[in-house]
Amino acid sequence: MYFDNDIIAAQATPPGESAIAIVRMSGAGSMKVLRKCILDFSGSISPRRTALVRLGDEKGEIDQAVVIYYQSPKSYTGEDLIEVHCHGGEYIAGRVLNLLFEKGARPAEPGEFTFRAFLNGKMDLTEAEAVADIIAAESEAGRRNALMQLYGGLTETIKGIREDILNVLAEVEAEIEFPEDEPVEIDYSGWKSRLLKAGERVRKIIEIGELGKPVREGFRVTIAGPPNSGKSTLLNALLGEDRAIVHPAAGTTRDVLRESTQIGGIKVWLNDTAGLRERAEEVEAEGIERARKEMTTSDLVVYLFDLGIGLNEENARDYYHKKHILAGNKVDLYSDGEVKCDIKISALRGDGLEELKGMVVERALGGRLESGVIANERHLKLLRRADDCIMEAVKSVESERETEIIALEMREALNALGNIIGEGVTEEVLEKIFSRFCIGK
Structure with a gap:
């Protein structure tokens, strides 16, 4: 359907209640379809000018709307394109859209407006893909x-x-x-x-x-370490809100808690995990097993330990094989220790958190990412x-x-x-690319 010359229409704004909803229509003959939907209007609709009209059919008026006409080739798609700015809400926008369908338009496929812009030379394929990336950013x-x-x-x-x-x-x-x-x-x-x-x-x-790749796909960071090392406190501190339960009793976290945030402009997925130890009851043991799986599949492990307790051989087995940041926590309580680690922080007080964030970004981008797309x-x-x-x-x-x-x-x-x-690309590839767009774009 992407390669036909039908008149297409779709809602360009998200569904739901709002002050205004925008419905788009594109294709040769779009103005004729619009004219069939307008009640008692004898004036002209000039390109790139707004016109206030009453929309409806033989059953009566549906809504009063503002329409804008973009004449080919000076439009987003390179075709005649019309935007109908009607009152918001799913019902009104749906009625307007159905009216356009009844008068000659058909429902647009995902990304079909941008696809037509590509076909008509308004943008190349990388630029068209960028439109979807901006929306999904x-x-x-x-x-x-x-x-x-x-x-x-x-x-x-x-x-x-x-x-x-x-x-x-x-x-x-x-x-x-x-x-x-x-x-x-x-x-x-x-x-x-x-x-x-x-x-x-x-x-x-x-x-x-x-x-x-982390810029496009996000960066997965697992916070791991022994029980009561402050992992949940660190998660909350990095998120800037209380998402994980913090309790002095060891083994409070039993499952993986996954949240996302931005660190240095990059989307980061943070996983809070159960405390790692050899002996645990059945439910906690399952949580520990899940924690170890997260450590093997994540991009980075922030291994947190209590500076007052230090590290031992058992701890080392948990992080040495993975790209990691070894972070000693509770520096506010144990500032004089000689324990070697990558960074000393206080998850509770915030000491060292900005430096830790910088280390995460450096690990995410390898410290070598140059400017460029x-x-x-x-x-x-x-x-x-x-x-x-x-x-x-x-x-x-x-x-x-x-x-x-x-x-x-x-x-x-x-x-x-x-x-x-976009030169020499098959129809199958084009349809695959544009199918990931939202409808109306």
């Missing part, structure tokens, strides 16, 4: 990255790399055109140097994408494919193989890079 870093991608940050980089490869390809193909009996000095060394530089640029995007998994897969093809072309150049083979490998790299921005 759950952290400041995620929002910034999506906005950078929407403004063409990734597109311009990809186009620049493709341009470099195309320039080499043009020279390679020019060599193919020369007759075999005409001697030509082939610049294998120059081709190799330029292809290697293109490959380096591709790998830099891959590196940023892999290091920046963070590619998603689809992009990374295609970038790896492009890198492989570029390196195959380099090997062929080094071996001074036939120029036809070198050109073929370079075209494969260009195809992979083109797929990132």
Whole structure:
């Protein structure tokens, strides 16, 4: 259905009670459909001007609304697009939407408005994906990255790399055109140097994408440690609210408590777990087993221990195999201890918490994340494919193989890079990408 030319309509605002709801309609003939829905209105509706109208049918008036007409091609979709600003509430918006359906529109598929914007050249595929990322952003870093991608940050980089490869390809193909009996000095060394530089640029995007996964997907942190070390207190302190029960009795936490927050602009999932010890009754033992599982699947373990008690070999077995921050708690009570750890904090009083947050962000981003758009998994897969093809072309150049083979490998790299921005992408891939959008966008 994404590839037909029907008039589509959907509610653009979330369902529920509100002052105003917005219903969108796009496609050639949208104004004719709107005219059929307007009662007693003989005036003109000019592009990019508001018009107050009464909407209804032969049964009577449904609502008084403000409509805005965006004439093709100067609209979000590149088609004639109309926004109906009616009174909020599911019932009124639903009636308006059904009226549009009765007069000739059909329900829009998820992301179909943005899909049409892509088809009509209003944005490329990476920019269209960025629209969905902005809507789904759950952290400041995620929002910034999506906005950078929407403004063409990734597109311009990809186009620049493709341009470099195309320039080499043009020279390679020019060599193919020369007759075999005409001697030509082939610049294998120059081709190799330029292809290697293109490959380096591709790998830099891959590196940023892999290091920046926490920005897109969130970072999972498990707070673990012995009973009564202050894990639940630390969770509450990092969240800024009381979510976990804190009690002086050991073994209060029996299950994994999972909450999310932002630390340094990154979405972080925090897991509070049962205290780790060898001997425990049956229910507590189950909680300890779940805690150990969380430690193995999380991105980082903050292993918390009581500075007044210290660490022993049993503690070391719990964290040494995992990427971790070893944090000594209750520094407000035991400030003079010589216990070695990564950081000393007071979860109760807040000492060292900002430094701990900084350490979490550093672990999340590897401390090496440079500026640039963070590619998603689809992009990374295609970038790896492009890198492989570029390196195959380099090997062929080094071996001074036939120029036809070198050109073929370079075209494969260009195809992979083109797929990132939407060139040569199959209908199946496009429908998969746009199906994750919300309806009305």
